[in-house]
Amino acid sequence: MPRRVRRSGLMMPINNPRFVNNSWRRNCDSLDFDLEDSVPQSQKEYARSLVKQVIPIGLMGGADVSVRINTATPEADIAASAWPGMGRIAHPKTESAQRIREVDALITKYERLRGIRVGAIEVTAMIESALGVSNGYDIASASPRVKAFGGGGGYDMSLDMGVDMFVGFNQFVYSAGECELVARALGKEFSISVHMTDTSGSVSDAEATYLRAVANRKAGGRSGGGLHPNVVEPSNRGLTPPPEEVDQARRVLSAYEEVQRRGDAEGELNGQVIDAYEAARAAELIDWSRLCAEKDAFKEQKRREAEGLQPQPTAR
Amino acid sequence: MNPFVRRSHLQISVLNQEEVLSSWKHKADAIVLDITDGAGLAARQQARELVRGSIAPASKGGGEVLVRISKEALFADVKAALWPGVKGIICPSLETAADVRELDEALLEAEKEHGIPRGSTEVLVLLDSGKGIWNVREIIAASSRLSTVGLEESSLYRHMEIMPDASFDPLVYAKGRIIVEAVAAKVHPIGVAHPYGIMPGFDNPQEIHRLALRGKNMGFKGAICLHPSWVEPCNRAYAPAADQIDYFKTVRATFAEAVARGTAATPYPGTTQMIDVPVDERARIMLELWEMVQSREADKASALSKAAE
Numbered sequence: 001m002p003r004r005v006r007r008s009g010l011m012m013p014i015n016n017p018r019f020v021n022n023s024w025r026r027n028c029d030s031l032d033f034d035l036e037d038s039v040p041q042s043q044k045e046y047a048r049s050l051v052k053q054v055i056p057i058g059l060m061g062g063a064d065v066s067v068r069i070n071t072a073t074p075e076a077d078i079a080a081s082a083w084p085g086m087g088r089i090a091h092p093k094t095e096s097a098q099r100i101r102e103v104d105a106l107i108t109k110y111e112r113l114r115g116i117r118v119g120a121i122e123v124t125a126m127i128e129s130a131l132g133v134s135n136g137y138d139i140a141s142a143s144p145r146v147k148a149f150g151g152g153g154g155y156d157m158s159l160d161m162g163v164d165m166f167v168g169f170n171q172f173v174y175s176a177g178e179c180e181l182v183a184r185a186l187g188k189e190f191s192i193s194v195h196m197t198d199t200s201g202s203v204s205d206a207e208a209t210y211l212r213a214v215a216n217r218k219a220g221g222r223s224g225g226g227l228h229p230n231v232v233e234p235s236n237r238g239l240t241p242p243p244e245e246v247d248q249a250r251r252v253l254s255a256y257e258e259v260q261r262r263g264d265a266e267g268e269l270n271g272q273v274i275d276a277y278e279a280a281r282a283a284e285l286i287d288w289s290r291l292c293a294e295k296d297a298f299k300e301q302k303r304r305e306a307e308g309l310q311p312q313p314t315a316r
Numbered sequence: 317m318n319p320f321v322r323r324s325h326l327q328i329s330v331l332n333q334e335e336v337l338s339s340w341k342h343k344a345d346a347i348v349l350d351i352t353d354g355a356g357l358a359a360r361q362q363a364r365e366l367v368r369g370s371i372a373p374a375s376k377g378g379g380e381v382l383v384r385i386s387k388e389a390l391f392a393d394v395k396a397a398l399w400p401g402v403k404g405i406i407c408p409s410l411e412t413a414a415d416v417r418e419l420d421e422a423l424l425e426a427e428k429e430h431g432i433p434r435g436s437t438e439v440l441v442l443l444d445s446g447k448g449i450w451n452v453r454e455i456i457a458a459s460s461r462l463s464t465v466g467l468e469e470s471s472l473y474r475h476m477e478i479m480p481d482a483s484f485d486p487l488v489y490a491k492g493r494i495i496v497e498a499v500a501a502k503v504h505p506i507g508v509a510h511p512y513g514i515m516p517g518f519d520n521p522q523e524i525h526r527l528a529l530r531g532k533n534m535g536f537k538g539a540i541c542l543h544p545s546w547v548e549p550c551n552r553a554y555a556p557a558a559d560q561i562d563y564f565k566t567v568r569a570t571f572a573e574a575v576a577r578g579t580a581a582t583p584y585p586g587t588t589q590m591i592d593v594p595v596d597e598r599a600r601i602m603l604e605l606w607e608m609v610q611s612r613e614a615d616k617a618s619a620l621s622k623a624a625e
Contacts, residue, residue, distance in 0.1 A: 013581060037593035038581035130499035134453065155594040159601065161499055161535040171533055174492020202588045227581075227590060 003189070003288075004147075005295035006030045006064065007213070008235035009225035013038035014067070015047045020054055024061030024306060026232050029295060031058040032225065034068045035077055036092050044070065048080035055085040060306040062299030066090055066124070074103055082110035082121060090124035093156060095131045100142035107145065119145065127151030129160040133175045136182045148223070149183035150191035152176040170195035192221040204228035213238020222288065240292045241285050249282035249289075256282075317463055317502050321605075321612045322346050323538040323554035324547045325382065325406075325440075325506070329353035330363050336370045340377030340623060342544040343551065343616060347374040348406060350384040351397055360389065364396035371401040378619030382406050382440065387415070394422040399430055404438030404461075408468045411448040416441070416458035423461065440464035440506075442540075444471035449490045456501045465498045466506040466540065467491065469513040485510030495535035504537040508550075518543040528553035555609040556602045564599035564606075571596040 009030040012019040023031050033054055039047045051067055058065035066088035069077035074091070081089055091103050103123055111118045123145040127133055133152045140149040151157075152175030155165065163171045176192065183190030194215040196208065209231040213224055217239050224235035241249075252269060256279035259267035266275035326344035328335045331354050339347045349370050351363035367383055374381050380403040385393035387409040394405060405423065410416055416439065423437050439461040443449050449467075456462055467490060473479075478486050485491075491507060498505035507513055509530035517523060528539055528550045538554050541547050556564070567584065571591050574582035581592045 013579065016579070038579070040575045040578060040580040042575075043578060130496045133496050134500040155592075155598070159594045159598040161495070162537070162601075162605075163533045163535055167530075167533040169530070169533075171535065173488055175496055177489075177492070178496070203590050204588050 003222075003291055004064065005291050006223045007239035007292070008232045009066075009223075010229065010232060011038075011068070011225060011227055013047075014050050014054055015039055015043050020050075020057060024057055024059075024063065025303070026229050027061065027236065027299060027303075028063045028232050029236070029299075030066060030087075030225070031061075031063045032066045032068060032090065033058065035081075036068045036070050044073070048076060051081045051086075052083050055083055059085055060302060062295075062302030064088065066122075068092055068126075071099075074099075075106060078103065078106040079110060082107050082116070083114060084116055086121055088122040088124055090126055092126045093128045093132065094125040094139055095129060096135055097138035097142035100125050100139055100146065104143040104145055121145065122147050125149065127175075127179050128154060128156035130157075130175070131160075133178050136179055137185070140182050140186050140188060146188065148189035148191060149186070150176070150179050152179040153193060189222070190220075191223045192216060192219060194219050194221070204230040206230045206234045210234035210238045217241070236296075241289045246286060246289045249285045252278055252282040253286070317504075319605075319608065320463075320504075321555075321608050322380070322464070322504065323609075324541050324550040325538060326379070326541045326544060326547055327384065330366045330370055331359065333366065333370070336366075337373050339374050340379060340620075342547045343377060343620070344379045344541065344544075344547045345538070345551065345612065345616075346380040346382050346403070348382045348384050348540065349374060349397075351393060352384055352386045360393075364393065367397040367402075368399045371399060375401060376619065376623040378616035380404070382438075384408075390419060391422045394419070395426045395429070398423065398426040398432065398437060400432055402432075402437065404440055404463065406440040406442065408442040408471065409444050409448070410441050410455060411443075411445055412451055413454040413458035416455055416462065420459045420461060435461065437461060438463040440466070442466050442468040443490075443494065444468035445475045449493060452494050452497045453501075456497060456503055462503055464504040464506055464538075465494050466536075467494065467513065473514060480511070480514045482511040482515055487513070491534060499535060505535055506538045506540065507531055507534075507536045508539045509534060516542055516546075518545050521545060521549050525549035525553050556606045560602065561606060564602050567591055567595060567599040568603070571599075 006029045008028050009032050010023060010026055010028050011032040011034055012023065014020060014033040014035060035047050055065050064087040065085060067081045068090040069081065071093050078089060089107060094100060100123060107121050108118055111120065123143055125139050125146050127136060128151060140146055153172035157172060157175060158165050180190050180192055194212060196212055213235050222239060224239055226235060252274060255267060255269040255274045259274055266273055268274060322345045324344040325346045325348050326339060326342055327348035327350050328339050330336060330349040330351050349367055351367060354360060354363055371381050381401055382404045383397045383402050384406040385397060387407060407419055419439060427434050427437060439459060440463060441455060443452065452465065456465060469487065495505040509527040512527045524546050531539060532554050539550050541550055570582060570585060574580065581590055583589060584591055
């Protein structure tokens with residue numbers, strides 16, 4: 001399975017034409033169109049009617065396109081969302097494996113009807129409550145469409161736990177840690193967000209986003225998301241290995257090859273131990289760097305194509 | 317469990333009748349009559365006999381009365397100490413669902429004998445072993461009586477052979493696990509932040525409040541108070557802060573206006589903090605909790621003024 005590159009994401013209400021029509025210019029790896037919490041009840045049906053026409057707009061800049069559905073209306077939301085080009089359907093506040101199996105079956109139904117290879121659309125089982133964390137292993141195992149797993153933090157989680165956000169320590173050590181362990185135990189990609197004590201809750205702070213992205217990358221995280229265009233570039237940059245780290249990784253790999261040629265298990269490079277562990281880390285970094293470069297080139301090409309040929313903006 | 321407010325559980329030895337007689341004055345949400353404090357069988361027997369007469373004085377201030385027993389003497393303790401007016405039983409050291417069912421059976425017998433409505437006595441468990449913490453989910457699910465789960469840190473340290481050290485908390489995982497499983501099952505996790513779970517201090521209300529507030533922001537809903545000095549700071553910490561109430565009201569009003577305009581994501585006035593459904597929902601729940609706390613306080617105030625007459 002090829003690894004996906006989703007260093008940055010922008011979540012936006014799908015019923016906001018200004019956000020949607022400009023979304024493909026934002027250089028996001030993933031565009032996440034919301035049918036859920038940012039869309040008021042009175043506009044849910046209108047929001048659903050937009051998904052099909054929004055997908056090609058999102059794809060114009062080379063991003064993956066996803067949609068966040070409502071827990072109350074999975075059937076209508078999935079019927080409105082499972083169209084060619086849709087990359088991923090996110091189910092919020094997931095609390096049971098049964099729910100993910102139902103979502104999987106609904107998507108399969110529309111994939112068959114609409115000429116999409118069955119299994120092509122991924123599912124994100126968002127974990128945002130204590131019960132979701134408690135059932136995390138079963139939820140993540142419920143469908144092969146769940147390729148990545150994580151969660152156990154954020155506003156919904158704080159709501160469920162009855163804790164304040166931004167209190168100067170990490171209230172989600174256990175819940176987020178459990179989700180990460182589940183992802184790793186099941187061999188899935190995982191999303192993490194390293195705790196930073198200086199968070200103000202600002203959704204547009206580029207510098208804080210960059211520092212967090214770097215911290216996430218060093219902790220093994222590879223994915224990011226956000227709510228404001230300001231955070232896209234720092235997310236992309238922070239989760240991409242800088243050239244000096246790639247060069248160092250290459251030196252480690254060639255030093256390890258030399259160690260192996262000598263028939264040894266470990267050696268040394270400028271005071272650093274070079275062994276199978278360090279070599280594997282270096283190989284992963286080089287691989288990730290290559291995938292990031294491929295994604296960047298793909299987005300660049302798509303944007304150039306799109307700038308020559310822009311589709312009609314969505315009506316309001 | 318229906319939502320309830322129980323922020324402070326003031327624990328006193330029932331053998332110390334002087335403390336029992338003044339226990340109602342500290343405005344605790346609950347008074348824990350501990351029958352396990354004395355040494356030896358004679359002391360235990362004396363403690364059991366003192367429970368019945370201690371219920372009325374302990375509850376004079378409107379606090380609920382709980383009795384703390386031990387697992388080794390579970391059946392004897394329950395049968396001797398459960399009387400009308402006892403809201404619940406606190407039992408440490410349970411490790412499995414079968415342990416909870418055993419306690420459930422003892423309670424059924426004692427309820428029948430003493431004319432207490434069947435199934436009305438709550439169970440509060442304090443886990444003190446790796447096994448108990450690992451099994452927390454089945455322990456919570458084993459009885460609908462179960463209302464509260466916490467850690468008995470000193471025994472847990474002994475079980476795990478950990479030396480207490482104020483500078484770091486070795487129980488981050490254990491606390492996180494019981495909090496998440498309790499919240500998932502809609503029961504109360506109780507506790508305070510490190511180091512007061514293992515090295516409690518009693519003479520610094522600010523520090524008590526700080527660690528209780530930190531406990532609240534870990535997910536705990538209240539704490540066992542080993543000294544009356546803990547009650548006031550705990551009552552304050554495990555409730556929405558008075559200065560947050562205006563903020564929650566502004567969140568609700570701002571969000572309602574935004575929804576009327578056709579958007580469900582809007583910044584809090586003068587900031588870049590986003591208000592959306594969960595933020596609004598939290599404000600709604602916090603305001604409801606605030607109302608419940610106010611009503612609990614009013615009940616206690618009326619009991620206190622009656623007691624003072």
